[in-house]
Each structure stands twice: as structure tokens, then as C-alpha cells.
Amino acid sequence: MTAMIRVDNLCKGFTLHNQGGVSYQVLNQVSFSVARGECVVLDGPSGSGKSTLLRSLYANYKPESGRVWIRHNDSEIDLVSALPRDVIDVRKHTIGYVSQFLRVIPRVSTLDVVMEPARRLGVSREDSLARAQDLLTRLNIPERLWSLAPSTFSGGEQQRVNIARGFVVDYPVLLLDEPTASLDAGNRDVVVDLIRGARNRGSAIVGIFHDADVRNRVADRAIALSARKTHVAAEETQA
Numbered sequence: 739m740t741a742m743i744r745v746d747n748l749c750k751g752f753t754l755h756n757q758g759g760v761s762y763q764v765l766n767q768v769s770f771s772v773a774r775g776e777c778v779v780l781d782g783p784s785g786s787g788k789s790t791l792l793r794s795l796y797a798n799y800k801p802e803s804g805r806v807w808i809r810h811n812d813s814e815i816d817l818v819s820a821l822p823r824d825v826i827d828v829r830k831h832t833i834g835y836v837s838q839f840l841r842v843i844p845r846v847s848t849l850d851v852v853m854e855p856a857r858r859l860g861v862s863r864e865d866s867l868a869r870a871q872d873l874l875t876r877l878n879i880p881e882r883l884w885s886l887a888p889s890t891f892s893g894g895e896q897q898r899v900n901i902a903r904g905f906v907v908d909y910p911v912l913l914l915d916e917p918t919a920s921l922d923a924g925n926r927d928v929v930v931d932l933i934r935g936a937r938n939r940g941s942a943i944v945g946i947f948h949d950a951d952v953r954n955r956v957a958d959r960a961i962a963l964s965a966r967k968t969h970v971a972a973e974e975t976q977a
């Protein structure tokens with residue numbers, strides 16, 4: 739089985755410079771891999787580091803040590819040590835990231851927001867539009883809203899626009915940070931179908947799902963993160 743993601747001994751902590759330089763370790767030598775067509779969920783109590791790990795997989799956070807190998811253009815690239823321009827290329831072609839919240843750009847229509855990742859990859863406007871319309875329809879966004887900027891949309895509507903944007907490209911790797919957090923049961927079912935579809939097309943998926951029902955329906959297995967954080971006294975950090 740081809741590993742799309744290989745996490746090797748990842749360590750990530752934080753130092754709160756404005757709070758006496760207190761440091762604590764959140765991820766302690768985390769290792770796992772995710773194959774093509776596999777959906778893995780991150781499990782663990784609140785504060786155990788699920789979002790920190792997901793952000794590290796997208797190179798939003800820089801771990802102190804360890805590796806995040808991503809299969810990209812028929813070879814592997816380590817996102818911990820990659821140059822910024824390589825990170826941008828991996829994000830454009832290989833990794834999709836769906837967070838809970840849509841980053842709204844004023845005056846850009848919903849259709850353009852959803853189409854943008856496909857257009858950036860060179861997909862024709864016609865094909866991108868068809869794909870965006872299909873996703874918005876499936877996700878029950880009323881057609882009257884498609885030409886409006888989503889800044890005034892409800893939380894659940896914005897979340898569904900964000901999901902449509904995340905699924906408009908068939909990314910080989912998909913990172914999902916609570917994509918169903920503010921959705922009703924009907925829309926959760928749509929998202930479950932989208933996730934299963936992406937998995938069946940070969941995406942390697944890592945997700946955080948607080949909804950146990952959604953988690954059980956999409957997960958092939960879970961990675962457990964422990965709640966225990968190692969605190970490092972400020973004096974020790976400064977030594």
C-alpha cells in the first residue's frame with residue numbers, strides 16, 4: 739500500500755512569551771502513516787493536540803523535530819524542512835484542508851470562492867463552474883445565494899461553502915478539521931458521502947470529528963493522542 743502521509747517522531751510544543759515564557763510539549767514523538775484510500779481520525783480529549791497535529795500536517799505549524807513526509811509528484815517531500823515555495827506547491831496540488839471556518843473575502847461570490855482551487859490548478863472555467871454548482875446543490879446552498887459573497891451567510895452556510903471549496907479538487911491528501919461541526923443531520927449525511935467518495939477515489943484522509951456518528955461512518959481507524967502535556971518551567975526554558 740502506498741503511504742501518502744508518513745509522520746515520523748513528530749514533536750511540537752509552545753512557548754508563551756507573554757506569559758512568563760511558560761513552555762509545554764503538546765505532540766511527543768507522534769508517528770503514523772496513512773495509505774491511499776484510507777480515512778484516519780484523530781482521537782483524544784480536548785486539548786490533546788488534534789488541531790495542532792492537523793496544522794502541522796499542513797505546515798501551518800512548524801514542529802521542533804520529526805518529519806511529515808507527503809507523497810507529492812511521485813516522490814516524498816518533508817513538510818517540516820520544506821522551503822516555503824515547495825509548501826505552496828504541495829498545498830496547491832496535493833493537500834486540501836477544510837477547516838471549520840470559511841475565510842471570507844469581501845465581494846467575491848460564493849461560486850468564485852468554491853471554484854478558485856480548481857481554477858488555480860488550470861481547470862477550465864466551464865468545468866470548475868459545473869463542479870462548484872454540483873457541490874453547492876448537494877450541500878443544499880440555495881441557488882439565490884450563489885452570486886453573493888458569503889460574508890453574511892449563517893455559520894452552517896459558510897461551513898458548507900467551505901466544504902464545497904475543499905472538495906472541488908480531488909486532492910490526493912485531505913485534512914478535515916471538524917467539517918460537520920455546525921451542520922444539521924441532513925447536511926452531515928451529505929458530507930459523509932463526500933468523504934467516502936473522496937476515499938473511494940484514493941484520497942488519504944485525516945480528520946477530526948467530534949460527532950461520534952460521523953466518525954464511525956467515515957473512519958477506517960483512529961490515531962489516539964494522549965491528554966498528558968509535558969510542562970517545562972520557564973527557568974528551565976531560559977537556561
Ligand SMILES: Nc1ncnc2c1ncn2[C@@H]1O[C@H](COP(=O)(O)OP(=O)(O)OP(=O)(O)O)[C@@H](O)[C@H]1O
Nearest residue numbers: 752753754764782783784785786787788789790791
Ligand atoms: N498557537 C498556540 N499557541 C499556544 N498554545 C497553543 C497553540 N495552539 C494550541 N495550543 C495549545 O496546545 C494544546 C492542544 O491544542 P489543540 O487545539 O491542538 O487541541 P485539540 O485536541 O484540537 O482540542 P479541542 O478538541 O478542544 O479542539 C492546548 O493546550 C492549546 O492551548
